[in-house]
């Protein structure tokens with residue numbers, strides 16, 4: 001988690017900022033992980049070994065300046081869904097907008113499927129209610145379900161009126177979208193944010 005000064009930046013839960021080292025022209029998108037109620041801004045960033053910006057951010061020292069623009073994006077929790085039971089489906093750091101939603105809307109009756117390869121990637125798992133969350137861990141035994149989120153959804157179909165919010169890599173999003181459509185969820189009840 002990279003924590004930075006907020007400097008008065010207003011944003012809505014689910015939006016992202018563009019971040020990079022100060023003075024660098026290379027910026028990348030990162031969903032805001034913290035809630036708008038908090039004094040600082042946080043982003044949950046996976047270090048990509050060959051990655052230009054994620055590696056540079058990982059090497060920052062406390063007090064180093066960063067370049068920041070934003071907020072951007074329209075991946076928000078629709079107001080009427082805040083009173084319903086939305087389904088959140090994430091892979092890896094795609095859990096970030098859902099972390100922000102859960103911190104921002106106390107009492108939210110959500111369900112979260114979080115797909116990761118290893119249980120060590122279930123960062124800050126305690127923020128999510130264990131009764132509402134299924135950790136789908138595909139490569140080690142540390143989760144609630146031994147497989148991918150798509151396999152879990154195949155085994156546990158959703159009802160067609162469920163509002164579904166997907167965030168993470170494009171393969172998961174396209175596969176999940178096809179599954180949900182086959183289970184009768186209309187296209188306009190599926191919202192997605194693709195990371196890469």
Ligand SMILES: Cc1cc2nc3c(=O)[nH]c(=O)nc-3n(C[C@H](O)[C@H](O)[C@H](O)COP(=O)(O)OP(=O)(O)OC[C@H]3O[C@@H](n4cnc5c(N)ncnc54)[C@H](O)[C@@H]3O)c2cc1C
Pocket residue numbers: 016028029030031032043044045046047048050051052053054055073092093094096193194195196
């Ligand atoms: C709207 C939006 C929000 C995003 N929010 C987040 C976030 O909250 N946290 C976060 O960690 N990332 C997030 N990303 C991804 C992020 O913007 C960068 O793409 C990522 O950090 C890699 O940047 P880089 O400069 O280190 O790698 P680059 O030098 O740009 O790319 C190196 C290689 O890594 C691949 N790659 C990119 N992202 C990943 C990944 N997550 N896992 C595996 N391979 C990858 C690329 O396809 C490329 O082949 C978001 C992307 C978008 C579009």
